[in-house]
Amino acid sequence: AQTVTQSQPEMSVQEAETVTLSCTYDTSESDYYLFWYKQPPSRQMILVIRQEAYKQQNATENRFSVNFQKAAKSFSLKISDSQLGDAAMYFCAYRSAFAGNQFYFGTGTSLTVIP
Amino acid sequence: NAGVTQTPKFRILKIGQSMTLQCTQDMNHNYMYWYRQDPGMGLKLIYYSVGAGITDKGEVPNGYNVSRSTTEDFPLRLELAAPSQTSVYFCASTRAGTLSSNYGYTFGSGTRLTVV
Numbered sequence: 001a002q003t004v005t006q007s008q009p010e011m012s013v014q015e016a017e018t019v020t021l022s023c024t025y026d027t028s029e030s031d032y033y034l035f036w037y038k039q040p041p042s043r044q045m046i047l048v049i050r051q052e053a054y055k056q057q058n059a060t061e062n063r064f065s066v067n068f069q070k071a072a073k074s075f076s077l078k079i080s081d082s083q084l085g086d087a088a089m090y091f092c093a094y095r096s097a098f099a100g101n102q103f104y105f106g107t108g109t110s111l112t113v114i115p
Numbered sequence: 116n117a118g119v120t121q122t123p124k125f126r127i128l129k130i131g132q133s134m135t136l137q138c139t140q141d142m143n144h145n146y147m148y149w150y151r152q153d154p155g156m157g158l159k160l161i162y163y164s165v166g167a168g169i170t171d172k173g174e175v176p177n178g179y180n181v182s183r184s185t186t187e188d189f190p191l192r193l194e195l196a197a198p199s200q201t202s203v204y205f206c207a208s209t210r211a212g213t214l215s216s217n218y219g220y221t222f223g224s225g226t227r228l229t230v231v
Binding site for chain 1: 148150155156157158159160163173203205207219220222224225227
């Protein structure tokens with residue numbers, strides 16, 4: 001089974017600064033997709049950004065961007081110009097192209113934004 | 116567009132009681148999933164379904180049952196509740212098929228269950 005590892009249980013960033021959250025994964029598949037989800041205190045899971053493994057170009061969504069290193073099986077999330085509303089738990093997720101298309105989640109990184 | 120609707124949002128059960136967590140989606144998604152989220156443990160897959168009449172076990176299925184009689188509904192049944200089932204439960208759905216695999220899950224808002 002695939003595994004997703006987030007080695008930073010907690011991170012903090014000053015408002016308006018940049019922070020990078022780390023994620024690594026283990027797979028033998030060549031076709032897959034990667035995601036970052038945000039979970040604020042409301043518990044709602046919100047999709048932040050997605051990356052197709054076959055694309056070399058890193059995905060970008062406004063202040064959020066990823067550094068996807070396929071050979072290293074690394075998928076980090078960079079948040080620029082951090083805002084108070086970015087404070088949340090962030091989960092990295094791997095989606096197989098097969099086997100019921102299920103997701104595998106990391107254990108999460110709790111991000112605190114300091115005013 | 117309601118998306119994925121979970122009920123109830125909160126519930127307290129006594130040990131040995133049973134209950135059903137309801138999940139309904141209105142997006143015509145083939146694939147539906149139940150996850151549990153324990154503190155510091157991320158989300159773990161309990162059961163999933165790739166279509167009406169088809170269900171399969173995930174990583175942590177013991178103590179749970181599911182059914183999928185329609186595309187829209189995917190209820191999760193807890194029989195003989197135990198304190199170890201205290202958790203937050205999420206239902207999710209997504210489109211099926213390899214070409215649609217870049218779609219993320221749509222999550223419900225979660226059910227916080229406490230077994231005492």
